[in-house]
Amino acid sequence: MQFTQGMEYFFSGFKLITQKGLKRFVFIPLLINIVLFGSSLFFLYGWLTDGFAYLNNLLPTWLSWLEWLMWPIAVLVILFSYSMLFTVITNFIAAPFNGLLSEKVELYLTGQTVNDDGLMDTLKDVPRMLSREWIKLCYFLPRAIGFFILLWVLPVIGQLIWVMFTCWMYAVQYKDYAFDNHKICFKQMRQDLKQKQGLSYGFGFAVMLLTAIPVVNLIVMPVAVCGATRLWVDNYRPNYR
Template sequence: MAFVSAYYPATFSYFFSTLANFIAAPFNGLLAEKVEEMLTGNKINDEGLMSVVKDVPRIMAREWRKLLYTLPKAIGLFLLLLIPALGQTIGPFAWFIFTAWMLAIQYCDYPFDNHKVPFNDMRLSIKQKQGKAYGFGMLVSLFTAIPILNLFIVPVSVCGATAMWVQEFKQQHT
Protein backbone atom coordinates (compact mmCIF):
# COMPACT_ATOMS: atom_id res chain seq x y z
CA MET A 1 0.00 0.00 0.00
CA ALA A 2 2.96 2.32 0.56
CA PHE A 3 3.90 2.38 -3.12
CA VAL A 4 0.37 3.46 -4.06
CA SER A 5 0.57 6.45 -1.72
CA ALA A 6 4.04 7.24 -3.10
CA TYR A 7 2.65 7.49 -6.64
CA TYR A 8 -0.51 9.38 -5.61
CA PRO A 9 1.02 12.89 -6.03
CA ALA A 10 2.42 11.97 -9.46
CA THR A 11 -0.90 10.53 -10.57
CA PHE A 12 -2.80 13.54 -9.27
CA SER A 13 -0.46 15.99 -11.02
CA TYR A 14 -0.68 13.98 -14.26
CA PHE A 15 -4.48 14.13 -14.29
CA PHE A 16 -4.49 17.80 -13.24
CA SER A 17 -2.11 18.54 -16.13
CA THR A 18 -4.39 16.64 -18.50
CA LEU A 19 -7.38 18.72 -17.42
CA ALA A 20 -5.36 21.93 -17.70
CA ASN A 21 -4.24 20.93 -21.21
CA PHE A 22 -7.85 20.39 -22.27
CA ILE A 23 -8.75 23.88 -21.13
CA ALA A 24 -5.62 25.50 -22.56
CA ALA A 25 -5.54 23.59 -25.88
CA PRO A 26 -7.06 26.34 -28.06
CA PHE A 27 -4.75 28.93 -26.51
CA ASN A 28 -1.70 26.68 -26.86
CA GLY A 29 -2.56 26.16 -30.52
CA LEU A 30 -2.77 29.92 -30.98
CA LEU A 31 0.56 30.37 -29.18
CA ALA A 32 2.16 27.74 -31.43
CA GLU A 33 0.77 29.56 -34.47
CA LYS A 34 2.22 32.91 -33.37
CA VAL A 35 5.61 31.39 -32.51
CA GLU A 36 5.78 29.71 -35.91
CA GLU A 37 4.92 33.00 -37.60
CA MET A 38 7.76 34.68 -35.70
CA LEU A 39 10.23 31.91 -36.58
CA THR A 40 9.35 31.63 -40.27
CA GLY A 41 7.99 35.07 -41.08
CA ASN A 42 5.03 33.40 -42.82
CA LYS A 43 1.41 33.88 -41.81
CA ILE A 44 -0.20 30.56 -40.83
CA ASN A 45 -3.82 31.62 -40.57
CA ASP A 46 -5.33 34.78 -41.99
CA GLU A 47 -8.83 34.23 -40.63
CA GLY A 48 -8.18 35.68 -37.15
CA LEU A 49 -9.94 34.87 -33.90
CA MET A 50 -13.05 33.44 -35.58
CA SER A 51 -11.02 30.59 -37.07
CA VAL A 52 -9.81 29.68 -33.57
CA VAL A 53 -13.40 29.67 -32.29
CA LYS A 54 -14.47 27.57 -35.28
CA ASP A 55 -11.61 25.10 -34.65
CA VAL A 56 -12.40 24.52 -30.94
CA PRO A 57 -14.46 21.34 -31.56
CA ARG A 58 -11.66 19.88 -33.71
CA ILE A 59 -9.06 20.86 -31.10
CA MET A 60 -11.09 19.25 -28.29
CA ALA A 61 -11.53 16.08 -30.36
CA ARG A 62 -7.77 16.01 -30.82
CA GLU A 63 -7.27 16.29 -27.05
CA TRP A 64 -9.63 13.34 -26.52
CA ARG A 65 -7.63 11.40 -29.12
CA LYS A 66 -4.43 12.04 -27.16
CA LEU A 67 -6.13 10.94 -23.94
CA LEU A 68 -7.35 7.72 -25.58
CA TYR A 69 -3.81 7.09 -26.82
CA THR A 70 -2.39 7.65 -23.33
CA LEU A 71 -4.84 5.80 -21.07
CA PRO A 72 -4.13 2.15 -22.05
CA LYS A 73 -0.39 2.72 -21.69
CA ALA A 74 -0.80 4.47 -18.34
CA ILE A 75 -3.02 1.66 -17.05
CA GLY A 76 -0.44 -0.91 -18.18
CA LEU A 77 2.32 0.95 -16.36
CA PHE A 78 0.18 1.22 -13.24
CA LEU A 79 -0.37 -2.55 -13.35
CA LEU A 80 3.40 -3.01 -13.68
CA LEU A 81 3.77 -1.13 -10.40
CA LEU A 82 1.61 -3.75 -8.69
CA ILE A 83 4.13 -6.52 -9.41
CA PRO A 84 6.33 -6.91 -6.32
CA ALA A 85 10.05 -6.13 -6.79
CA LEU A 86 9.83 -5.88 -10.61
CA GLY A 87 7.31 -3.05 -10.56
CA GLN A 88 9.20 -1.04 -7.98
CA THR A 89 12.48 -1.57 -9.82
CA ILE A 90 11.48 -0.99 -13.43
CA GLY A 91 8.28 0.99 -12.88
CA PRO A 92 9.72 4.43 -12.05
CA PHE A 93 12.16 4.28 -14.98
CA ALA A 94 9.44 3.07 -17.36
CA TRP A 95 7.07 5.78 -16.08
CA PHE A 96 9.70 8.48 -16.69
CA ILE A 97 10.29 7.26 -20.27
CA PHE A 98 6.53 7.07 -20.86
CA THR A 99 6.05 10.58 -19.47
CA ALA A 100 8.80 11.93 -21.73
CA TRP A 101 7.14 10.39 -24.79
CA MET A 102 3.69 11.65 -23.82
CA LEU A 103 4.97 15.17 -23.17
CA ALA A 104 6.60 15.17 -26.61
CA ILE A 105 3.28 14.03 -28.11
CA GLN A 106 1.33 16.61 -26.09
CA TYR A 107 3.37 19.66 -26.98
CA CYS A 108 4.41 18.72 -30.52
CA ASP A 109 0.77 18.18 -31.35
CA TYR A 110 -0.05 21.90 -31.29
CA PRO A 111 2.04 22.92 -34.33
CA PHE A 112 1.17 19.68 -36.15
CA ASP A 113 -2.53 20.30 -35.50
CA ASN A 114 -2.24 23.90 -36.73
CA HIS A 115 -1.30 22.39 -40.10
CA LYS A 116 -4.09 19.79 -39.85
CA VAL A 117 -1.61 16.88 -39.80
CA PRO A 118 -3.57 13.79 -38.63
CA PHE A 119 -2.71 12.48 -35.16
CA ASN A 120 -1.29 9.16 -36.41
CA ASP A 121 0.89 10.92 -38.99
CA MET A 122 2.16 13.25 -36.27
CA ARG A 123 2.93 10.32 -34.00
CA LEU A 124 4.81 8.49 -36.77
CA SER A 125 6.80 11.63 -37.67
CA ILE A 126 7.86 12.09 -34.07
CA LYS A 127 8.73 8.41 -33.82
CA GLN A 128 11.13 8.83 -36.75
CA LYS A 129 13.07 11.34 -34.63
CA GLN A 130 12.74 9.59 -31.28
CA GLY A 131 15.99 10.95 -29.87
CA LYS A 132 14.84 14.53 -30.23
CA ALA A 133 11.33 13.69 -29.02
CA TYR A 134 12.53 11.85 -25.92
CA GLY A 135 15.13 14.53 -25.18
CA PHE A 136 12.48 17.23 -25.42
CA GLY A 137 10.03 15.25 -23.26
CA MET A 138 12.65 14.47 -20.63
CA LEU A 139 13.62 18.14 -20.32
CA VAL A 140 9.99 19.17 -19.98
CA SER A 141 9.45 16.46 -17.38
CA LEU A 142 12.48 17.55 -15.36
CA PHE A 143 11.51 21.24 -15.49
CA THR A 144 8.00 20.46 -14.27
CA ALA A 145 9.56 19.18 -11.06
CA ILE A 146 11.17 22.56 -10.28
CA PRO A 147 8.93 24.82 -8.17
CA ILE A 148 8.12 28.24 -9.64
CA LEU A 149 9.69 27.26 -12.96
CA ASN A 150 6.92 24.70 -13.44
CA LEU A 151 4.42 27.57 -13.61
CA PHE A 152 5.96 28.66 -16.91
CA ILE A 153 6.71 25.27 -18.43
CA VAL A 154 3.53 24.94 -20.53
CA PRO A 155 4.02 28.03 -22.72
CA VAL A 156 7.78 27.43 -22.89
CA SER A 157 7.12 23.83 -23.95
CA VAL A 158 4.67 24.93 -26.64
CA CYS A 159 7.28 27.37 -27.96
CA GLY A 160 10.02 24.72 -27.88
CA ALA A 161 7.87 22.14 -29.63
CA THR A 162 6.96 24.70 -32.28
CA ALA A 163 10.63 25.49 -32.85
CA MET A 164 11.26 21.74 -33.21
CA TRP A 165 8.36 21.56 -35.71
CA VAL A 166 9.89 24.32 -37.81
CA GLN A 167 13.39 22.79 -37.75
CA GLU A 168 12.60 19.08 -37.98
CA PHE A 169 9.11 18.39 -39.31
CA LYS A 170 7.67 21.28 -41.30
CA GLN A 171 9.38 20.41 -44.59
CA GLN A 172 8.02 16.89 -44.42
CA HIS A 173 4.40 18.04 -43.97
CA THR A 174 4.06 21.07 -46.26
Protein backbone atom coordinates in the same frame (compact mmCIF):
# COMPACT_ATOMS: atom_id res chain seq x y z
CA MET B 1 22.88 13.58 -29.83
CA GLN B 2 19.11 13.78 -30.32
CA PHE B 3 18.33 13.39 -26.62
CA THR B 4 20.40 16.45 -25.70
CA GLN B 5 19.00 18.42 -28.63
CA GLY B 6 15.49 17.62 -27.48
CA MET B 7 16.24 19.08 -24.07
CA GLU B 8 17.78 22.17 -25.64
CA TYR B 9 14.63 22.75 -27.68
CA PHE B 10 12.56 22.78 -24.52
CA PHE B 11 14.83 25.28 -22.76
CA SER B 12 14.76 27.53 -25.83
CA GLY B 13 11.13 28.11 -24.94
CA PHE B 14 12.18 30.25 -21.97
CA LYS B 15 13.66 32.79 -24.37
CA LEU B 16 10.74 32.65 -26.77
CA ILE B 17 8.10 33.46 -24.13
CA THR B 18 9.83 36.81 -23.50
CA GLN B 19 9.95 37.89 -27.14
CA LYS B 20 8.05 40.97 -28.25
CA GLY B 21 4.87 39.99 -30.03
CA LEU B 22 4.63 36.64 -28.26
CA LYS B 23 4.28 37.64 -24.62
CA ARG B 24 0.59 38.49 -24.87
CA PHE B 25 -0.17 35.05 -26.28
CA VAL B 26 1.70 33.45 -23.36
CA PHE B 27 -0.43 35.17 -20.72
CA ILE B 28 -3.66 33.13 -20.95
CA PRO B 29 -2.02 29.66 -20.99
CA LEU B 30 0.19 30.80 -18.14
CA LEU B 31 -2.77 32.08 -16.13
CA ILE B 32 -4.74 28.85 -16.70
CA ASN B 33 -1.78 26.77 -15.55
CA ILE B 34 -1.15 28.87 -12.44
CA VAL B 35 -4.79 28.85 -11.32
CA LEU B 36 -5.52 25.17 -11.97
CA PHE B 37 -2.17 23.66 -11.06
CA GLY B 38 -1.63 25.84 -8.01
CA SER B 39 -5.11 25.36 -6.57
CA SER B 40 -5.14 21.60 -7.24
CA LEU B 41 -1.82 21.09 -5.50
CA PHE B 42 -3.15 23.03 -2.51
CA PHE B 43 -6.19 20.76 -2.21
CA LEU B 44 -4.12 17.66 -2.92
CA TYR B 45 -1.72 18.51 -0.13
CA GLY B 46 -4.64 18.96 2.25
CA TRP B 47 -6.13 15.63 1.15
CA LEU B 48 -2.82 13.83 1.70
CA THR B 49 -2.34 15.46 5.11
CA ASP B 50 -5.81 14.41 6.25
CA GLY B 51 -5.36 10.94 4.78
CA PHE B 52 -2.06 10.31 6.50
CA ALA B 53 -3.40 11.69 9.78
CA TYR B 54 -6.33 9.26 9.56
CA LEU B 55 -4.01 6.39 8.68
CA ASN B 56 -1.62 7.28 11.47
CA ASN B 57 -4.49 7.09 14.00
CA LEU B 58 -5.19 3.54 12.86
CA LEU B 59 -1.60 2.43 13.32
CA PRO B 60 -0.25 1.32 16.69
CA THR B 61 2.21 3.73 18.28
CA TRP B 62 5.21 1.58 17.47
CA LEU B 63 4.36 1.81 13.72
CA SER B 64 3.86 5.58 13.64
CA TRP B 65 7.24 5.93 11.92
CA LEU B 66 5.60 4.55 8.75
CA GLU B 67 4.11 7.98 8.10
CA TRP B 68 7.59 9.36 7.44
CA LEU B 69 8.21 6.53 4.99
CA MET B 70 4.92 6.99 3.15
CA TRP B 71 5.29 10.74 2.59
CA PRO B 72 8.34 10.48 0.27
CA ILE B 73 6.68 7.64 -1.64
CA ALA B 74 3.47 9.65 -2.02
CA VAL B 75 5.41 12.71 -3.20
CA LEU B 76 7.27 10.67 -5.84
CA VAL B 77 4.03 9.16 -7.10
CA ILE B 78 2.48 12.62 -7.34
CA LEU B 79 5.45 14.13 -9.16
CA PHE B 80 5.65 11.41 -11.79
CA SER B 81 1.99 10.48 -12.22
CA TYR B 82 -0.32 13.23 -10.97
CA SER B 83 1.70 15.90 -12.77
CA MET B 84 1.41 14.01 -16.05
CA LEU B 85 -2.33 13.39 -15.68
CA PHE B 86 -2.98 16.96 -14.59
CA THR B 87 -0.94 18.27 -17.52
CA VAL B 88 -3.14 16.34 -19.95
CA ILE B 89 -6.31 17.72 -18.31
CA THR B 90 -4.98 21.29 -18.12
CA ASN B 91 -3.91 21.24 -21.75
CA PHE B 92 -7.41 20.04 -22.65
CA ILE B 93 -8.77 23.28 -21.23
CA ALA B 94 -5.99 25.47 -22.61
CA ALA B 95 -5.84 23.76 -26.05
CA PRO B 96 -7.24 26.69 -28.12
CA PHE B 97 -4.83 29.13 -26.48
CA ASN B 98 -1.86 26.78 -26.78
CA GLY B 99 -2.68 26.21 -30.43
CA LEU B 100 -2.77 29.97 -31.00
CA LEU B 101 0.52 30.42 -29.14
CA SER B 102 2.15 27.73 -31.27
CA GLU B 103 0.84 29.41 -34.41
CA LYS B 104 2.30 32.78 -33.40
CA VAL B 105 5.65 31.22 -32.45
CA GLU B 106 5.85 29.60 -35.88
CA LEU B 107 5.06 32.96 -37.48
CA TYR B 108 7.80 34.58 -35.38
CA LEU B 109 10.36 31.93 -36.35
CA THR B 110 9.54 31.61 -40.05
CA GLY B 111 7.84 34.86 -41.01
CA GLN B 112 5.06 32.80 -42.60
CA THR B 113 1.50 32.47 -41.35
CA VAL B 114 0.14 29.01 -40.65
CA ASN B 115 -3.26 29.96 -42.04
CA ASP B 116 -5.23 33.09 -42.83
CA ASP B 117 -8.19 32.34 -40.60
CA GLY B 118 -9.84 35.25 -38.88
CA LEU B 119 -11.10 35.35 -35.29
CA MET B 120 -14.46 33.79 -36.14
CA ASP B 121 -12.81 30.96 -38.07
CA THR B 122 -10.54 30.35 -35.10
CA LEU B 123 -13.50 30.20 -32.74
CA LYS B 124 -15.29 27.77 -35.06
CA ASP B 125 -12.18 25.60 -34.97
CA VAL B 126 -12.29 25.22 -31.16
CA PRO B 127 -14.44 22.03 -31.22
CA ARG B 128 -11.93 20.39 -33.55
CA MET B 129 -9.07 21.38 -31.21
CA LEU B 130 -10.91 19.93 -28.22
CA SER B 131 -11.62 16.77 -30.20
CA ARG B 132 -7.88 16.46 -30.81
CA GLU B 133 -7.25 16.75 -27.07
CA TRP B 134 -9.82 14.01 -26.50
CA ILE B 135 -7.91 11.76 -28.91
CA LYS B 136 -4.73 12.40 -26.94
CA LEU B 137 -6.52 11.68 -23.67
CA CYS B 138 -7.83 8.36 -25.03
CA TYR B 139 -4.31 7.53 -26.18
CA PHE B 140 -2.87 8.38 -22.76
CA LEU B 141 -5.27 6.87 -20.24
CA PRO B 142 -5.21 3.13 -21.12
CA ARG B 143 -1.41 3.15 -21.32
CA ALA B 144 -1.09 5.15 -18.12
CA ILE B 145 -3.29 2.69 -16.23
CA GLY B 146 -1.36 -0.30 -17.54
CA PHE B 147 2.07 1.17 -16.80
CA PHE B 148 0.93 2.39 -13.39
CA ILE B 149 -0.11 -1.14 -12.44
CA LEU B 150 3.24 -2.42 -13.71
CA LEU B 151 4.92 0.20 -11.53
CA TRP B 152 3.65 -1.61 -8.42
CA VAL B 153 4.00 -5.16 -9.72
CA LEU B 154 7.59 -4.81 -10.97
CA PRO B 155 8.88 -1.68 -9.21
CA VAL B 156 12.33 -1.38 -10.84
CA ILE B 157 11.27 -2.17 -14.41
CA GLY B 158 7.97 -0.40 -13.90
CA GLN B 159 9.64 2.83 -12.77
CA LEU B 160 11.90 2.87 -15.82
CA ILE B 161 9.01 2.24 -18.21
CA TRP B 162 6.84 4.82 -16.41
CA VAL B 163 9.52 7.49 -16.75
CA MET B 164 9.99 6.71 -20.45
CA PHE B 165 6.23 6.78 -21.01
CA THR B 166 5.93 10.10 -19.18
CA CYS B 167 8.68 11.63 -21.33
CA TRP B 168 7.02 10.35 -24.49
CA MET B 169 3.60 11.71 -23.51
CA TYR B 170 4.98 15.16 -22.72
CA ALA B 171 6.53 15.21 -26.19
CA VAL B 172 3.28 14.06 -27.80
CA GLN B 173 1.27 16.59 -25.84
CA TYR B 174 3.28 19.68 -26.70
CA LYS B 175 4.56 18.85 -30.18
CA ASP B 176 1.03 18.08 -31.33
CA TYR B 177 -0.06 21.72 -31.31
CA ALA B 178 2.10 22.60 -34.31
CA PHE B 179 1.08 19.43 -36.14
CA ASP B 180 -2.58 20.12 -35.44
CA ASN B 181 -2.28 23.70 -36.69
CA HIS B 182 -1.27 22.20 -40.03
CA LYS B 183 -4.18 19.71 -39.91
CA ILE B 184 -1.84 16.71 -39.72
CA CYS B 185 -3.68 13.75 -38.19
CA PHE B 186 -2.71 12.38 -34.79
CA LYS B 187 -1.60 9.01 -36.17
CA GLN B 188 0.73 10.64 -38.70
CA MET B 189 2.11 12.91 -35.98
CA ARG B 190 3.04 9.90 -33.83
CA GLN B 191 4.72 8.23 -36.78
CA ASP B 192 6.78 11.36 -37.43
CA LEU B 193 7.82 11.55 -33.79
CA LYS B 194 8.96 7.92 -33.86
CA GLN B 195 11.37 8.76 -36.69
CA LYS B 196 13.34 10.93 -34.26
CA GLN B 197 12.56 9.37 -30.91
CA GLY B 198 15.65 10.82 -29.23
CA LEU B 199 14.32 14.35 -29.74
CA SER B 200 11.00 13.38 -28.19
CA TYR B 201 12.46 11.63 -25.16
CA GLY B 202 14.96 14.44 -24.54
CA PHE B 203 12.26 17.10 -24.85
CA GLY B 204 9.87 15.14 -22.63
CA PHE B 205 12.57 14.47 -20.05
CA ALA B 206 13.25 18.20 -19.69
CA VAL B 207 9.51 18.89 -19.31
CA MET B 208 9.21 16.14 -16.70
CA LEU B 209 12.10 17.50 -14.64
CA LEU B 210 10.80 21.05 -14.52
CA THR B 211 7.21 19.98 -13.97
CA ALA B 212 8.43 18.34 -10.74
CA ILE B 213 9.88 21.65 -9.44
CA PRO B 214 7.39 23.73 -7.42
CA VAL B 215 6.72 27.26 -8.77
CA VAL B 216 8.81 26.58 -11.89
CA ASN B 217 6.17 24.08 -13.00
CA LEU B 218 3.66 26.91 -13.26
CA ILE B 219 5.34 28.28 -16.39
CA VAL B 220 6.24 24.96 -17.99
CA MET B 221 3.18 24.80 -20.26
CA PRO B 222 3.80 27.95 -22.37
CA VAL B 223 7.56 27.29 -22.35
CA ALA B 224 6.98 23.75 -23.65
CA VAL B 225 4.57 24.95 -26.36
CA CYS B 226 7.15 27.46 -27.59
CA GLY B 227 10.05 25.00 -27.45
CA ALA B 228 8.04 22.27 -29.17
CA THR B 229 7.08 24.67 -31.96
CA ARG B 230 10.73 25.52 -32.58
CA LEU B 231 11.44 21.79 -32.69
CA TRP B 232 8.63 21.38 -35.24
CA VAL B 233 9.96 24.19 -37.42
CA ASP B 234 13.48 22.79 -37.53
CA ASN B 235 12.72 19.08 -37.84
CA TYR B 236 9.24 18.37 -39.20
CA ARG B 237 7.93 21.44 -41.01
CA PRO B 238 10.21 21.02 -44.06
CA ASN B 239 8.51 17.67 -44.78
CA TYR B 240 5.11 19.37 -45.17
CA ARG B 241 5.97 22.41 -47.24
